[in-house]
Amino acid sequence: MNDKIKNALLFVCLITGHFLFSQIDKKATKETKNLYKNLKLISKNHILFGHQHALEYGHGWSNEPNRSDVKSVTGSHPAVVGIDFSDFSGKSKDEIEKSKETLRKNVIETYERGGITTVSWHFNNPASDEGFYWKDGISKASMSLIKPGGSNHEQYKEILKTIADFAHSVKAKNGKLSPMIFRPYHEFDGDWFWWGKSQTSREDFIAVWQFTVSYLKDTLGVHNFIYAFSPDNRFNSEEEYLERYPGDDFVDMFGMDDYGDFGRDGKYDLDAGLKKLKIFSDLAIKKKKLAAFTETGLESIPNENWWTEILLKTLKSNDLQLAYVLVWRNDKTSPTHYYAPFPDQISEKNFIRFYDDPFTLFEKDLKNIYSTKFNLK
Template sequence: MIPNPSHPVDPDLTPRARALFDALHRVSGEFTMLGHQDDTFSAHARERDGSGSPADSDVLAVAGAYPAVWGFDLGRIELGWSVNIDGVPFDDIRREMRRAYAMGAVVTASWHAVNPVTGGGYGENTAPGSVAAVLHGGDRHGEFLGWLRRVAAFLGSVTDEHGEPIPVVFRPYHEHTGDWFWWCVGSPLRPTDTGAGRYAELWRMTVGYLRDECGVHNVLYAYAPDRSRIDMATPASREHGYLFGYPGDGYIDVLGVDDYWDFGRGDPPATPRDRHADLADILTLVGRLAAEHGKLAAATEIGSPGAFAAESAEPWSGYLLSALTANDDARRMLWCLPWRNSADAVGTTAYGTPAPDSPYAADFRAFVRDGAIRLADTLPPLYSR
């Protein structure tokens, strides 16, 4: 456990959000929570279990408990849609956020917003000048503030049975070190037209507007560069690449990283041994910076270690677990979050956790029941002070 020299981005956090912030700092380094995106919206257990089990979660069906971190996405909330980018109704997302909170789990949300200039989504999400257009003085600034008001309204609507706002770890503008979203800045070696300074301005504007203008006080803010564009050659290049576009300590609660690259994505692929070394190195970097800056740390989105199953009979309890426990800095990852178990991701590094009939199910059980990992049923209280 490390001391907590940090202050939250929002000094007026709701009591439950402040309790979560403090609890996560207290337990930092003690264990890693297993998270899952859209856990109860993308389960295969109902389709594949011949016994007719009503299990609504592959993690539950395989490991006997729900994830300790539940991930959701707010994409299309900006347009006023009733369903998100994956077709999940926002009413259902709100319900499942309440359910996760009621069992003591952590709730986190990403935001795959459409391009503010073109309206394009996945695959059509970039256009020159997109970030400049939404900043102060840009021709889409007023419209974008309307988008943020819709985000704020949703976050404020997620309440418990007493009407109190549920804490949410919000991860907007993620993977900004790539080149596939309108907010991306690229890498120091291959920057986009956005520039690191504009990205930082976008982040600060967003936090300031949600917190100070919209009165959203139940949110912790997570920063999550994409690993694939970070130069791992030297410790200095890693840190420089990771912090490219960093908006400043006053605007970040969680230092995260989205990493599919070290789980088999990429052409030509490195050897599993090299990828494993890089995975441990990036987790170590994030954990060290979190300690130095007084921040929380997490592997905010990861690929499936099953991609390396041919090289390891234990991709979860071997490949991933050994990286998460490589040293004291890597152990500061408070959670790791595989992506959703969508049918179109089967066989790819983007597929999340094993279904009950997966050849990796037994290894996954060994992973989540290791003493270094937590599911929802083994969490300490996170919302009481």
């Protein structure tokens, strides 16, 4: 093959790759790029199952090696494991380091097993006390303070350095950095967090988001993140969904957190939930990005057939292309705060049916998710 033909084929591959996958970090690690592409491929015919804090603790237990409630029921960990950067600020130095070490082990072990990590960030307010929730009379509207030029901007940069240091530290035995799906400022269209819509202008939200991504990626050299944008469910059109969208150069994945349409307080509006999923699934297809159902679930799972009759039936509808669905955590002490089944929980048998369905994928179903040799077992 002569050089002209080789160069022409290379050009076609580059152009095709550009149009097939619109990942924002052109310097992303090979493993992160492969994960992005493989998640896109999975979303066409399957969906990964995820569970928040799955390996850190579960219903009645905590800090036990290689344990998860999902594994206790199915024999496999969830394909996607949720962690949180909540303890990376607003704590003592010792507490931050202890948290980083616990999460580092979690992320590396998940990567080495072939699973995927997604990161939420319940960010403690850097300009006032009382954590990440908005509390009238106490909390400050701090997005305007941490944006470039704001009074707390330098402090914010130091917090992002802590996150970058962690991202650089999750190195597996093979010397590769573990990729992570980073989902900052989630549920921003609500008013319960200090970064919520009631406390933050559209312009300030976008400014902070764009700075966050650019600073991590371009200044601090973090190249193992996939960036996810996930409002709550307060939208009914593509235009409303994109109201605070920071732009195609700052987002890899579209998502949504939606508990309200899927049975919270005994209320179901599956048509509304499906409509919203379809809005950003189609958007991801149009923009050649990823989509995922970034949070959902039914607390205590009192509906014993919820997994197949509510969740799975919805996920299989209307040609959705979602890479994963993640349910919230199982608290270690609360008898009622859990979102995934454990042995003898009322929905356990139905969850096994959900697990056995060819459409759903768990960690055991994945092979080479970080490689060009990816295939399903």
